[in-house]
Amino acid sequence: GVIMSKYLVYHSYENLSLLDSALALLDELSIPFIMSNDFDYYGGYYGKLIDEDRFFLANALNIAKASSKDADLLVLEEDAFYNLTLAKKYIEENPSLFTTIENALSKYKLKYNSDTKVVFINDLLMQNLDSIKAKIKLPFSHFSTSIFHSSRNVIDITAAYHKLFALLDLKILYDDKNAYFQYELFNPELAYKYSAKGLEMALDLGSDFVISQSMGVFGIFDKRRNKISKIANRDFLNLPVLFLPQVLLLSFGIKDDTKLGFRYHKVPVEFV
Secondary structure (H helix, E strand, O other), X not given: OOOOOOEEEOOOOOOOHHHHHHHHHHHHOOOOEEOOOOOOOOOOOOHHHHOHHHHHHHHHHHHHHHHHOOOEEEEOOHHHHHHXXXXXXXXXHOHHHHHHHHHHHHOOOOOOOOOOOEEEHHHHXXXXXXXXXXXXXXXXXXXXXXXXXXXXXXXXXXXXXXXXXXXXXXXXXXXXXXXXXXHXXXXXXXXXXXXXXXXXXXXXXXXXXXXXXXXXXXXXXXXXXXXXXXXXXXXXXXXXXXXXXXXXXXXXXXXXXXXXXXXXXXXXXXXX
């Protein structure tokens, strides 16, 4: 038969709801994965600006850890996916940087392998549409959502993953690529103000919940909800933020919170 790729799941977040739900989803779909707890954090969205050498080395280490296990690196959200693919491209296109990275990795007894892929979970899900379809017990026919991304350079999700949302029968009202959370480092007030506008748009269009494709977006929409509500002078508390794996697990009829991870959310998910 076909040898399935094996995936090392990238993880360096305090919030466990995405990790728990993604692992439960991979289990449900019988996709082989392995875990590691020793990833290097690259400094977040602005990591490359703050300390470029550290940014490249941390991401090279993360990729090399997957190589050392004969696995591809599976990434669960857009922020890390963007940074890992950016680092990979730079390292592989700049010979002097490549040499620097190779030397640095040798201290960790690791080797950089360009063949190791960095895979985004949505793309992996698109290769497993048949398995997903077979699992769906509770489509989202009566629900509408809005999707929020980590940056403008992500693909148009509604076009790229249209088939996936069609299986869920979930109506997408709004697809936002403005990534207001990025301002939080320099200007929190501005970040909250723009985030409030995004949530207002989603609420006014009739979204029952929003889907975050990014840990940064989730952080500001969930953890900072009180601040956002205050700035907008509106109560947003009945608009929960979900990750795509959680939406899929719900459609599979899964109610177990050790899999869903809603206990890690500040804004309660009450429509379940």
